Amino acid sequence: MTAMTAMTARTRPTTTAADDPPVLAVDADLGAASWRALGTYVDLRTTPDAIASAVALAVDILNEVDLACSRFRADSDLSHANRAAGSIVSVSPLLVAAVQVALEAADETDGLVDPTLGTVLTAAGYDRTFALVPADDPAPTSVPRPRRDWRNVQVGDDGVCVPPGSELDLGATGKALAADLVALAIAHELGAPALVSVGGDVRVAGPDDGNVTSVPAYPVVLAGTVADLETDGTPPRVRLRDGGLATSSTAARRWSRGGRQWNHLVDPRTGAPADGPLRTVTAWGRTAVAANTASTAAMVLGDAAWPWLLARDVAARLVDVDDRVLTTPAWDASGFEVSE
Amino acid sequence: MRPLLSPAQRNRSRLLLQVLSGTLAAATAAGTVAATAAAAHETAQDQTDNALGAAAAEAEAARAHAEALAEWAAENPVVVVTPRPERTVVGPEVRVGASSSGSATVGGRPSSAGSQGRVDTPPPPPAPPAKSTGS
Numbered sequence: 507m508t509a510m511t512a513m514t515a516r517t518r519p520t521t522t523a524a525d526d527p528p529v530l531a532v533d534a535d536l537g538a539a540s541w542r543a544l545g546t547y548v549d550l551r552t553t554p555d556a557i558a559s560a561v562a563l564a565v566d567i568l569n570e571v572d573l574a575c576s577r578f579r580a581d582s583d584l585s586h587a588n589r590a591a592g593s594i595v596s597v598s599p600l601l602v603a604a605v606q607v608a609l610e611a612a613d614e615t616d617g618l619v620d621p622t623l624g625t626v627l628t629a630a631g632y633d634r635t636f637a638l639v640p641a642d643d644p645a646p647t648s649v650p651r652p653r654r655d656w657r658n659v660q661v662g663d664d665g666v667c668v669p670p671g672s673e674l675d676l677g678a679t680g681k682a683l684a685a686d687l688v689a690l691a692i693a694h695e696l697g698a699p700a701l702v703s704v705g706g707d708v709r710v711a712g713p714d715d716g717n718v719t720s721v722p723a724y725p726v727v728l729a730g731t732v733a734d735l736e737t738d739g740t741p742p743r744v745r746l747r748d749g750g751l752a753t754s755s756t757a758a759r760r761w762s763r764g765g766r767q768w769n770h771l772v773d774p775r776t777g778a779p780a781d782g783p784l785r786t787v788t789a790w791g792r793t794a795v796a797a798n799t800a801s802t803a804a805m806v807l808g809d810a811a812w813p814w815l816l817a818r819d820v821a822a823r824l825v826d827v828d829d830r831v832l833t834t835p836a837w838d839a840s841g842f843e844v845s846e
Numbered sequence: 847m848r849p850l851l852s853p854a855q856r857n858r859s860r861l862l863l864q865v866l867s868g869t870l871a872a873a874t875a876a877g878t879v880a881a882t883a884a885a886a887h888e889t890a891q892d893q894t895d896n897a898l899g900a901a902a903a904e905a906e907a908a909r910a911h912a913e914a915l916a917e918w919a920a921e922n923p924v925v926v927v928t929p930r931p932e933r934t935v936v937g938p939e940v941r942v943g944a945s946s947s948g949s950a951t952v953g954g955r956p957s958s959a960g961s962q963g964r965v966d967t968p969p970p971p972p973a974p975p976a977k978s979t980g981s
Contacts, residue, residue, distance in 0.1 A: 705981035725975035755980025
């Protein structure tokens with residue numbers, strides 16, 4: 507982003523903890539902006555006319571998502587619900603929506619994408635925003651087996667009840683929902699097309715829902731991690747005109763605790779970090795949540811991901827630990843991967 | 847005149863009198879100490895008993911008070927409202943649109959699948975590509 511200049515926005519984005527400074531870089535001429543929020547990076551693309559308003563709207567929405575859904579803020583609605591496990595807790599409509607989406611993802615994957623893995627992640631050391639998690643903590647720890655009781659999570663119009671002994675973690679679908687919310691809000695309230703990437707969970711939306719001709723084909727580069735982009739001279743690139751795209755990778759968010767290597771993708775069937783033959787999966791879905799659900803489930807499934815993706819006609823691109831690439835027929839038919 | 851006691855007898859009597867006096871004094875002192883110690887012991891025991899009794903009474907009173915409070919609270923529920931910032935950035939239409947049933951359903955094809963070159967669209971903006979990486 508050579509043409510971008512750093513500037514101060516009217517509303518400065520905030521992060522959950524001591525992440526990189528949330529410097530906002532905006533290129534008004536190109537309708538592009540990038541900053542940090544929710545403990546990760548945010549990319550926003552829209553029209554030059556709408557970029558200033560879109561950034562302000564996006565920052566406010568992401569702050570709202572953080573306050574509702576963060577596991578690392580004591581004052582978040584999610585933390586209130588987790589602390590009062592076993593009781594119905596009145597929460598914001600946004601957390602209600604996030605829990606509904608998370609439970610739908612769990613149902614769609616028969617629990618492979620499980621929102622009740624908070625106790626496992628916390629015990630493994632991921633109990634704070636990732637920037638503060640020690641890369642190598644030798645302290646031994648006892649990690650509980652997953653309770654797999656996402657079916658016992660209760661959610662109503664304005665309340666949530668976490669099953670006793672469980673802890674909700676919306677890390678899998680939360681950022682994807684944030685991307686969906688921001689893109690839809692820009693399209694709905696500003697009447698402008700937008701691409702939003704929140705930590706790699708991408709959503710494209712236009713003001714005329716369903717009419718893709720009003721939305722440009724936004725370019726998106728793919729990689730296992732942001733660092734990979736810097737070392738890979740020609741990362742694969744897609745052009746996205748609608749829907750969502752998500753990339754999950756065991757190469758991202760890794761840490762060591764008690765001599766055991768962890769990553770943020772936990773297999774709810776075993777409570778162990780996903781360590782199958784896949785390194786990175788990128789999937790398309792009608793929403794960013796749907797795309798993230800598919801990519802996360804595929805990473806957890808490992809060897810069994812291929813038939814699972816084929817059975818559901820998921821457009822997906824898989825990279826194994828030996829850097830071999832496999833694409834599903836739906837991905838090939840989509841035609842959005844380009845070589846530039 | 848012949849003395850009643852010889853000097854030797856007088857000395858023995860005097861010595862005997864002194865021994866008896868000392869013994870009496872020692873016995874008196876020992877008795878006093880023993881009596882004082884017994885009294886102190888009894889006082890300490892009484893104080894201990896009193897303290898234990900008072901503590902038990904206070905504990906019983908506190909328990910009864912707590913039970914009464916719990917009973918009162920059950921009959922008089924109070925909703926504690928914690929002030930929280932108004933959050934109205936995400937409107938109902940957007941929230942429902944993002945979380946409606948089917949939002950996590952995997953699969954499907956892009957509307958633009960296989961038609962990149964045929965859709966009449968404006969040219970893509972010259973913006974740099976966004977990223978989709980594991981994070």
